[in-house]
Amino acid sequence: MSKLIDAIRDRRSDRHFANKPLEADVVEALLDAFRWAPSSNNRQPWRVLIASSTQAQGIFDDALSAGNKQWALVAPLKMVIIGVPEEQPEKNGLQNFMLDMGFAMENMMVQGYAMGLTMHAMAGFDYDKICKGFALPASAKPVALMAAGYRGRVEDLIEEVRAKDVKVRTRKAIAEFTYRDAYGAAFK
Numbered sequence: 504m505s506k507l508i509d510a511i512r513d514r515r516s517d518r519h520f521a522n523k524p525l526e527a528d529v530v531e532a533l534l535d536a537f538r539w540a541p542s543s544n545n546r547q548p549w550r551v552l553i554a555s556s557t558q559a560q561g562i563f564d565d566a567l568s569a570g571n572k573q574w575a576l577v578a579p580l581k582m583v584i585i586g587v588p589e590e591q592p593e594k595n596g597l598q599n600f601m602l603d604m605g606f607a608m609e610n611m612m613v614q615g616y617a618m619g620l621t622m623h624a625m626a627g628f629d630y631d632k633i634c635k636g637f638a639l640p641a642s643a644k645p646v647a648l649m650a651a652g653y654r655g656r657v658e659d660l661i662e663e664v665r666a667k668d669v670k671v672r673t674r675k676a677i678a679e680f681t682y683r684d685a686y687g688a689a690f691k
């Protein structure tokens with residue numbers, strides 16, 4: 504069995520999908536990983552809206568940013584990730600529900616990667632189109648869209664999108680964001 508850190512490190516936000524629907528048990532596995540995320544006081548202030556019908560997919564597609572329309576339209580699984588802030592009160596002036604949402608989304612993305620899927624979160628969408636199109640109640644805030652599907656071939660992407668997909672993934676070095684004893688003090 505590969506180590507958990509391998510899946511965490513190798514997961515990547517690719518933009519290519521195989522032309523193959525996801526089986527119900529695969530979708531269920533994604534949702535299962537999502538729901539086992541930690542949340543403050545275990546409040547689980549989340550909802551997931553899966554766009555399946557032609558009409559729902561049309562709303563989803565129409566709300567995508569121009570850049571995301573270049574690759575996400577063909578994703579076999581389209582999900583609206585929704586938070587309900589009133590179920591997770593603010594703390595220190597911070598929107599705590601967003602933390603819970605992030606944990607759940609990462610769980611889902613790592614699980615999907617480990618199952619051979621492309622999983623791609625998107626903040627690039629028209630918020631009002633999602634709210635109005637899906638008639639969300641005022642309490643429900645769409646925090647991200649998620650495109651998912653079996654991995655396709657990077658060679659099949661249009662040049663502009665392919666360039667983004669083959670870009671080397673980087674992260675800050677640990678020493679760049681870790682301090683010891685005082686803010687800004689070197690960790691080593």
Ligand SMILES: Cc1cc2nc3c(=O)[nH]c(=O)nc-3n(C[C@H](O)[C@H](O)[C@H](O)COP(=O)(O)O)c2cc1C
Binds near residue numbers: 515516517626627672
């Ligand atoms: C909340 C969130 C929103 C994102 N929105 C978009 C998006 O709208 N379009 C896009 O192409 N990528 C989007 N991404 C993907 C990020 O660009 C990507 O995670 C980042 O570049 C790191 O690459 P990696 O996921 O392959 O490690 C988003 C990621 C997150 C977590």
